Amino acid sequence: MTKNCLICSHNIEPFISFGPQPIANGFLLPDQFKNEYFFQMDVAFCPKCTMVQLMDQPDREKMFHSNYAFYSSTSSHMAKHFEKFANEVMMKYQPSFVVEIGSNDGIMLKHFANKGIKHLGIEPSANVADESRLHGVNVVSRFFDESLAEDIVGEYGQADCILSANVMAHIPDLHSVFAGIKKLLKPGGVLIFEDPYMGDILEKTSYDQIYDEHAFFFSLNSIEYLAKQHGMETIDAYPQETHGGSMRYTVANRGTHLKNDRVRAWMEKEEYMDMDKPATYEKFRQNVEKSRENLLQVLTEIKRNGGNIVGYAATAKSATITNYCEIGPDLIDFICDTTPIKQGKFSPGMHIPVKSYAEFTGKHPSHSLLFAWNHTKEIMEKETGFKGKWIVYVPEVKVL
Ligand code: SAH
Numbered sequence: 001m002t003k004n005c006l007i008c009s010h011n012i013e014p015f016i017s018f019g020p021q022p023i024a025n026g027f028l029l030p031d032q033f034k035n036e037y038f039f040q041m042d043v044a045f046c047p048k049c050t051m052v053q054l055m056d057q058p059d060r061e062k063m064f065h066s067n068y069a070f071y072s073s074t075s076s077h078m079a080k081h082f083e084k085f086a087n088e089v090m091m092k093y094q095p096s097f098v099v100e101i102g103s104n105d106g107i108m109l110k111h112f113a114n115k116g117i118k119h120l121g122i123e124p125s126a127n128v129a130d131e132s133r134l135h136g137v138n139v140v141s142r143f144f145d146e147s148l149a150e151d152i153v154g155e156y157g158q159a160d161c162i163l164s165a166n167v168m169a170h171i172p173d174l175h176s177v178f179a180g181i182k183k184l185l186k187p188g189g190v191l192i193f194e195d196p197y198m199g200d201i202l203e204k205t206s207y208d209q210i211y212d213e214h215a216f217f218f219s220l221n222s223i224e225y226l227a228k229q230h231g232m233e234t235i236d237a238y239p240q241e242t243h244g245g246s247m248r249y250t251v252a253n254r255g256t257h258l259k260n261d262r263v264r265a266w267m268e269k270e271e272y273m274d275m276d277k278p279a280t281y282e283k284f285r286q287n288v289e290k291s292r293e294n295l296l297q298v299l300t301e302i303k304r305n306g307g308n309i310v311g312y313a314a315t316a317k318s319a320t321i322t323n324y325c326e327i328g329p330d331l332i333d334f335i336c337d338t339t340p341i342k343q344g345k346f347s348p349g350m351h352i353p354v355k356s357y358a359e360f361t362g363k364h365p366s367h368s369l370l371f372a373w374n375h376t377k378e379i380m381e382k383e384t385g386f387k388g389k390w391i392v393y394v395p396e397v398k399v400l
């Protein structure tokens, strides 16, 4: 099966298949099991523009709606991260109008609102958009694209800064997004966005970043290719620890800003890592298969020896792990999670019960499988009372 690359139209074919996968944030009740939606999750690398991408993605309305289960502010470390991000933008650019694409519950934009800076969030998932309004954030509950950008310019004028975190990689039609950004941004303005970085995914075999919402897995090279097609360029690339390794890109109209030296350094690193070579992705596929084998072996061994396992955090990432490895309620008693909207429901695809955090602390299991491995620091700080063992699978499967 081949398709056209979403960025450069070159013919692409998958290097890995995860089989049928559910909506990763689609927590459900038993009466919904029968009609649960699945899509074929295959991933391709484009040798021309180097973009790694899903071959197919569910319709956006199936993923982002008024019952969207991901609330950004469930992590205190992420709250601090976005406060710092907002402060850096204020200090560096002193913007008079800021737009954020995918502002969720207002985790970042509320800091601009608090300072009285003109701002606008674009957030199609109505429940999280409503939550942000409670924090004084102005928000439009629509999907960002070129036509929305035109409407915003008509009503509010052009922006100095357009910000986005963990959203650009969710939007298959990035050409419409970039065309919209060109119109919405003042000629000398900047687009600053961050997303999980393909270099980290390769280095850590963190294949759980691959799920329905993530249409793309960015590298600096692929972003530079995309930006160039719209008369823009990457002027900075700054690594972040969030989501297990992300990259923050600053993009501007070509020739309007100086390029930070980091851009060249990261381009060289990507070349050194052979991120433009198909063989790199073939090796990744082998590592993913080995990781699945090791994890299943560890879990079945624990069960055979009479242990019990609870999943820690019903992350979207855990949908890929549980469905791809076929880990169900026979191996995991339940998954604990602090998000009220997920509790009392069942995990997508494998239907593992999702329970409150109190169920975990009330009766500690012998083992806990850390699905929110990207929040390890925050979780270890608060779980000093847990005397059982942690099972981790990134960068490799281990029992700690
Ligand atoms: N920025 C937040 C939220 C990331 S989750 C954070 O980093 O924590 C992804 C968000 O993107 C969801 O809230 C979803 O509703 C939103 N989203 C998805 N497609 C979008 C689009 N086309 N335009 C704007 N937001 C979108």
Ligand code: TYD
Pocket: 070, 074, 075, 076, 312, 313, 314, 315, 316, 317, 318, 336, 337, 338, 339, 342, 372, 374, 375, 378, 379
């Ligand atoms: P995250 O890694 O951001 O999720 P995703 O893979 O969906 O992007 O983790 C957020 C989820 O983890 C959210 O459901 C809340 C849960 N969580 C806990 O239950 N306890 C915690 O201590 C933390 C930090 C997160």
